[in-house]
Amino acid sequence: MEGFVLVGLLVLAVVFFLKFLARNRTSAAPADQLRYRRRPALFTPAERSFAGVLDQVLDARYRVYGKVRVADLIEPLPGKDRRIWQKAFNRISAKHFDFVICNSSDLVPVVVIELDDSSHQKAKRQQRDEMLQQICQQVQLPLIRVPAQKGYKLVEVEDYLKPLRDLESTADSETTGQAIPLRAVRDDTGWAGGV
Template sequence: MELQIIVVIAFASLFVLLILLKIFNKKSNRVYYHTKTLFTPAERSFFGVLTQAVSNQYLIFGKVRIADVIGIKRAPNNSVRQTAFNKIACKHFDYVLCTKDTLSVVAVIELDDKSHLEEKTIHRDSFVESICKNAGLTLIRFNVKASYQIPTIQSKIMASLNSSELRENNRNAIKHRAFRT
């Protein structure tokens, strides 16, 4: 009789232990959580102003991965190409400005808060600026503010786009002249 009690207690203990392990494993596998919002409060505020400033002409997409906007040119070998890709794969642009009809990327926009004064972020910003310049992509920067003036935002965007269009026309003219000679 004592042996039966010991066996029952052993099976019950094993059963409880298995249930506890299953519960523990479920909790330990929960490494993901829903962030609830796409933007920080400052980014959301600026998104509203940005939408008002350009919604007649452009669509705005937020938190777009740099690697989805900028491609990697042919490289001498796959290692060089992979290294270049890895540098942009986990970074994103705050906002991407696209044409309404074709969704062609017109410019990218970065919203700079006080973290952009930190050395690590300064290095990241410099890198992003260099790849945008290398790719011929217009990068427009705005500083976080308590409030924004829509005409000021519109003017800066239009000036940046006009400037980049002028640079592109000059490049094309130079190529055309070089081709004719």
């Protein structure tokens, strides 16, 4: 009876060992077997539409960047325990912001923007969104959430950029006492003028 148990355990061990080897062989595929393809565009149609309107709304004081990795803007605080730092880094390393608005003069990020499409209704995505919101609040980087649409109006995008205008107003009122518009002044005929 003991012999059957030992043989059974040995067979089981061999089966697990062979599965382990097979799994490692497939994950270590030769480089010539790894195939790639080029994506058709950097932005989705909604992101491209939004980027075009952002370019119209913002003036030369700002630069807009798209698909910026969160870890390129935010980093975990250093600490004694490297494992905690690595865990914090891993939470953000594979995530990106849809758009980052930076000061043209020094490329310091001032606002980040996320376009929320239907995938943001899923529970897992909402957890990701909440985590990013908390991190942005912690580092005092305004995060603007914009519902994804096929097209955007200048007025709507200006309204979404209220946190940026608030930052401008605060900075400008500290120096001159007046707020500066983002790019242009609207009149009855449409858009006119610029800063």
